Amino acid sequence: MNKVAGFIRLMRPVNCLMMGFAVIVGAAIANSKALANPSGSLIYGFFTGFLLTAAAMAINDYYDKEIDTINEPSRPIPSNVVKPNEALVFAFLLTVLGLAAAAVSILCFLTALTFWLLSVIYATVGKRTGLLGNFLVSACVSAPFIYGSLAVTGNIELNILIFVLMVFLSNTGREITKGIVDVEGDKMRNVKTLAVRLGSQKAAITATIFYLTAVALSPLPSVLNLVTFWFIPLVAVTDAGLVASSIMLLMNCSRENARKAKKQVLAWFLVGLIAFIVGSLH
Numbered sequence: 467m468n469k470v471a472g473f474i475r476l477m478r479p480v481n482c483l484m485m486g487f488a489v490i491v492g493a494a495i496a497n498s499k500a501l502a503n504p505s506g507s508l509i510y511g512f513f514t515g516f517l518l519t520a521a522a523m524a525i526n527d528y529y530d531k532e533i534d535t536i537n538e539p540s541r542p543i544p545s546n547v548v549k550p551n552e553a554l555v556f557a558f559l560l561t562v563l564g565l566a567a568a569a570v571s572i573l574c575f576l577t578a579l580t581f582w583l584l585s586v587i588y589a590t591v592g593k594r595t596g597l598l599g600n601f602l603v604s605a606c607v608s609a610p611f612i613y614g615s616l617a618v619t620g621n622i623e624l625n626i627l628i629f630v631l632m633v634f635l636s637n638t639g640r641e642i643t644k645g646i647v648d649v650e651g652d653k654m655r656n657v658k659t660l661a662v663r664l665g666s667q668k669a670a671i672t673a674t675i676f677y678l679t680a681v682a683l684s685p686l687p688s689v690l691n692l693v694t695f696w697f698i699p700l701v702a703v704t705d706a707g708l709v710a711s712s713i714m715l716l717m718n719c720s721r722e723n724a725r726k727a728k729k730q731v732l733a734w735f736l737v738g739l740i741a742f743i744v745g746s747l748h
Contacts, residue, residue, distance in 0.1 A: 469548070476541075476553060477520035477524065478520070478523045485515040486512040489508075489511040489512055489614040490512060491610075492614025493615065494743055495614075496615035496618060500618040507570045510567045511570075511614060513563075513564070514567040515613065517563045518565070518582050521564060522582065522606075524556050526585075527543050573616055574613065577609075584609075585602075595658060596657070597660055607633060607634075608630045611629060611630050631680075631683055632680045636676065636680040638676045639672075639673040639674070642659070642669055642676065643673045644724075646661045646666045646721065646724035647721055647724045649662055649721070670716055671716065674712040681704075681705045681708050684701045684738075700745070701742075704738035707733070708734050711734065
């Protein structure tokens, strides 16, 4: 039983459920009627997001096993509950199952394969590259929404494209902010984040640019008549929050303040997600 629990912990089930749910959210934003009569593509899409995220988590822990021996010794691999080779085999099986679930169409399969490869690139070499690693994380965070649109419409709908751009930009800002929080540890591990390379102040300025660019895109769905009126008040909360968090970070880019900003941005992202869902309901 201890071994089974170790494999379950290796998957990080909460993360997997969130990514599976994000596929459904992407489908709902792309087509508000998708949830009324869920298709097989949408159901398989949930499992694609769930299983490939689980595979990515296992691969990530395999490559982090030395670091986790020091920082997270209770994780399944450093605690020797799951052996490194077992984790790789488990990741392979999860990948096969996830890609099989994506085989409902060639477009879905290729999309799932592409984003899975990006997650592997991040786990193996991308983490230490700084800004490129931030972009890879943001691409993977955006992936389930794109996949959800493709699963139910066969296209990346315009409202999904705008939403994904906002997600990509705001999450990149958040990843840069996380670099400020982790700057001391990253220096020791030779992780070339912007905070390590340029200092916390310049990293905070760069993060703010990403946040405010996401804010600048937020009027587009309304201007293009892609959403209902109820999108406006909710996205206004997101915009105001991102601006306030940016100002807070610029005024004080200490590790503690950056941690607060990072948590706040996640909350603003969730409000923005709700804005797009509510605004897409007709």
